[in-house]
Amino acid sequence: MAKLFNTRSMIFTLYGDYVSQYGNVIWIGSLIRLLEEFGHNEQSVRAAISRMNKQGWVKSQKNGNRSYYFLTERGKARMDEAAQRIYQIEAPSWDGQWRLLLYTIPEEKRHLRDELRQELVWSGFGLLSNSCWITPNPLEQQVKDLIKKYDIDAYVNFFHGTYEGTKENKDLVEQCWDLEAVNERYSQFIQAYSQKYIIDKSKIEKGEMNDGNCFVQRTLLVHQYRKFLFIDPSLPKELLPDNWLGDSAASLFTDYYQILKEPATRFFESVFDSGDINV
Template sequence: MRNGPNTRSMIFTIFGDYIRHDKHDIWIGSLIKLLKEFGHNEQSVRAAVSRMYKQGWLESQKNGNRSFYRLSPRGKARMEEAGKRIFKLSPDQWDGKWRMFFYSIPEGKRNVREDLKKELSWSGFGALSPNNWLTPNNLIKEAEYLIEKYELADYVHLFTAQYEGAGENKSLVEACWDLSEINEKYTLFIDIYNKKFKEARVKSNNGNITLAECFVEKTLLVHEYRKFLFIDPGLPAELLPEKWKGHAAAALFSEYYKYLEGPAVAFYEQIFNEGNVLKEKW
């Protein structure tokens, strides 16, 4: 949290938290203005957008000599999944079963292994062994999507099973995830953002907070909180430790987010509409 977020990450956050809800294209000039609030310059924004376009996250449209961008179908799917997980306040009820993802990828496809591991981890799977991943959540659709995406139908086996080992279900959790480390990160998030929330309320009560400041603070809040998507598998309550900080972090995030939402969206719409008016004139 001490280092400033990179340009690409901030663009993902802005698309996920603002632009995807509008279902509109955004002018690159508007993106540049929005990212300027975080200290990013025009060159870095254009370079990041270009990379995201080439990687298939964005689509573009030209109007005159101006470029407008929207999320691609792939980008929309990822943002929708992330949004559901970010704003989820409580875990699902567990059915007592595990979903297991076994793969044996030949050397000819070794280039997809690291990408597959990252995708499995992001979706909520944990590695029991290098080629054996599992989750207590029903992520069969997500697994099938990855199999299709990387063309792995001949190399992957999916199972739904119950644990019958000598230990308890929590022993599988301990083998796949370090919940103590995740809990520490949640504790740090709570400490930092409780303080920020109090400071924002004081500034607001004194009339010393601007729309732009709310936009920056809300966007950074989402940016920091969404990092948990990469480390927290979203386990059912039955498998979580007794003093789990994830629930308190989710409640704090939700409350602070709602507090900042009105003025933050107002600032975003101001910048967005300036670029949209230019587009309508052509």
């Protein structure tokens, strides 16, 4: 079977949708077996989990001759944030406040600046002007965590307030985010998965789809939908265009996920081993 998607990325999906619901710990052998369903071999899984270990997402612990990997606090925080956004069915309402983050990180710390930019995009910030990022969402805690994580308190200023300029709030949105491109991606998702949902729903009702197939389809569904975390800033409904498809895509995702959930979980549990390790 040809390998489906990047191994490290698939491991993140499995931790987020399955392992995090079972104590965040999994035996490497279980992880290898699960990823075989997507064409990943033992060598690629071990290499990917090793990189995640070095990057601070997971840690390992031995139990006998078996190695178990569990999410670090950083990893759990990222999974919690992702889950909150993935399983959000409707756009949040807005308190009318903008949050502004400005930084002056020196050139010799450019690597910190680059990492901070990636984190801000992930969290849903938009670039208003050079080194000035904005969001309408209440991300105060995320900002505090980032400042602490990168030790950049001396270089960062953070404000919130109302926009008093001559433009409209939606004009700021157009300046900071390409929602038209995001909407097109949602349209493609709906087109690709509407028919699949109907077909799989019928198969499951007729008993024509086994647990392993459901596991694969649910994981791939989440993996594809998870990509919107990197491009959709999760703006409040007051700031979204009238033809926004994000809510429709979320409803389709939720309906499809629910029909796959139970059989997919059975398959996962048949392979899963946590070694009774508590972290």
